[in-house]
Amino acid sequence: MSSTERQSTLYPFSGYELIKTFIVQELRSGSVGLLYGAPGCGKSTLAHQLAAGYPGHACVWRAGGEAYRCRMMPAAPVNAEPVAITQFWQHAMSAVPEAEQPVLFIIDNADVLSRHLPVLIHDFRQLAASRQAGVSLLLAGSKSLMHYRKIKSQIDYPIGMPLPDSDETHAFMLHQMNEGEVVSLRRAFTDRAANAARGNLALLSRIARSAYQLALAGQMTTLTARQEGQLLNLLAPQRSAARCGSLLALYAGLAFTVGWLSVDTLKPALPVPGWMMIPTEEKEPVVDITDSGTHMRDAMQQLFSTWGYDVLPEEAWCDQAGRAELACESGKASLNDLAGRGLPWMAQLRINKGLHAVVMRMSDTELDLLIAGKTWTVRRDWFTAHWDGNYVLMEKQTPDGKMTVSDKSSPESIVWLDALLSRALNVPVDKQGEWTPALTEKVKLFQQRENLRQDGKPGKRTLLRLQQALGEAPQLINESTSDTVAIKESAK
Structure with a gap:
């Protein structure tokens, strides 16, 4: 089963079925809809469900990259390559068939395009008028897009994802x-x-x-x-x-x-x-860890799973991490350094031509390894003797595609940071998208609560702890007592 077929059968909730029916019936030629909801609520899945059952030609594109240099990537069957946002309609229109049937363009992860959406929608309406069969546009993103006056005025159908x-x-x-x-x-x-x-x-x-x-x-x-x-x-x-x-x-x-x-x-x-x-x-019968050999892709699948993503083994590669707004990092490091990173990571052990495992817990004497869905507790000295020193881990990116936020970040990233901090601290959200003294104080207050350096700068460590506090990132259980496991905070 392909990933598209797999996505089209997930989340069969009554509210989702109602949304699909509404979009098909009400989204007319030249109309623009916004499908919004909480992170992980199934917007992308519903978009693929809609594309699979659309009575015409539907194609799904996903926005990515930095706010000023966005790229559009095909996410459902379409005869096209990734393209810069400034050239999107020229390539997207030529990629759809000329048959006399309506066309639905679906753009996932639309929050990345907030700076470009007013022009993108304006150009869409002009192009839609030239196609007799009719063309409609559906954006999938967060409700924060409706806070932009120039975007809100061009959305014909804002559609919220209901909770099951x-x-x-x-x-x-x-x-x-x-x-x-x-x-x-x-x-x-x-x-x-x-x-x-x-x-x-x-x-x-x-x-x-x-x-x-x-x-x-x-x-x-x-x-x-x-x-x-x-x-x-x-x-x-x-x-x-x-x-x-x-x-x-x-x-x-x-x-x-x-x-x-x-x-x-x-x-x-x-x-x-x-x-x-x-x-x-x-x-x-006694089970030996050396009998639990697993392929690297199986371990990568487990690593994706720690972030809450259920992917097929053949799609469990680092180059697919961007689809989940994750960044994949690999290299060599010491156990203490990886303990300080605070995230589960994948290791390769020199056993049976390569045993891959995800490290979930570390202490001064033991490690817990996740292998094929089972947890193994092993001695630290045994692990060190069999580990080749390499690691693979994943980190969540900001809307700008970076690992830090500062006063020079885009309004989207600043709004994103303020929303996370407000949830974690249970305080009102400021949706202006500007770096303010109040936002700096929120950062310091969270850093104080998490025993981090209180500099008011949300570097990589602060953002990770913030995501973990909200359940949006997995956590490596670190029981080490070494003084060398602290990661340096950076706001670059």
Whole structure:
């Protein structure tokens, strides 16, 4: 199954079906619609669903690059190559067939184009008038686009993505666990997960898969209330003083369960907690980590999964990270340096011609490795002896495609930063897109809360901690005590 076919069958919610029907019926020739919603709510998926079922010719393009040098990349079957935004309509129109059928252009990640959209829409309306079969345009992005007066006045149909109701959320999470095993979820748990995810379906999917693995490792058909709470504290942390402690507690529970109950060869030093005890049964054959060899693409697929993206193994490459607004980084570094980065990373071990694993936890004596969906706890000296020193990790980019924000950044990146800070600090949002003293104070307040250097400059470390605080980035559990693991803050 191709990625387009895969996307066209996901998220079959009633509200989404209603939106698709509305767009097909109401988006007339020359009309412009905006499909907006929270990050991860399924805008891109719905766009591909719409393109697959559109009664005419539909093509999906994705905006990328920097605000001043945007490029448009084909994201659905279209006979075209990536093109600069200034030449988009010239190439896009020539790429569609001349048949007498309506054409729908869908532009995903439209927030990147905020500076260019007024001219882009104006040129579109002129071109649409020259095509007899009719041409319409649908943008997919955030509601913040409607805050720009010149853009808002040109949007004919602003369409908000509704949150799935309780029944749909419950069915969706059960569907994500469909792996041939009977594991159920309590309705109270799926409702809490939906509230914590705030419409992020990728995060909901991640919670469901983790619940499945935890229940399966413990040979249970459902999770206990305590396990449910710990799982949400790890994957969808809420703002509280005890957040860090909750994260460590849940990840320890996950690692202990999968590592102790599924693997007999690598046991941590502490005893199994009483609430995890299961009746004694006949032991399965001992599994050796050297028998768990996995291809690099499988490990890359797991790395994408830590960010909440479910990709096919054949698409799990670094050059595909941009589609998820991620930057892929590789190189050589020490364990202490990687611990300071605070992100899961992929390592290659010199075992059986190459064993690839994602490092999820580090301490002075141990590491937790994620291999083929299972967690292995190994000694640090054993890992160091078999690791070749190379790493691959991913980081979330700003709307400008950078890793920092400053007073010289675009208004889109400044609005993006202010929105994240306002959510994390629970304060009002300033949507002007200008760097103000109030924004500097927000940055300092967040840095103070996270024990970071309080310079008011949102460098790479500050942005990462901000994304992790909001559940938009995974977190490497770092239990190292070395003084050399701190990463330098940079605002360049």
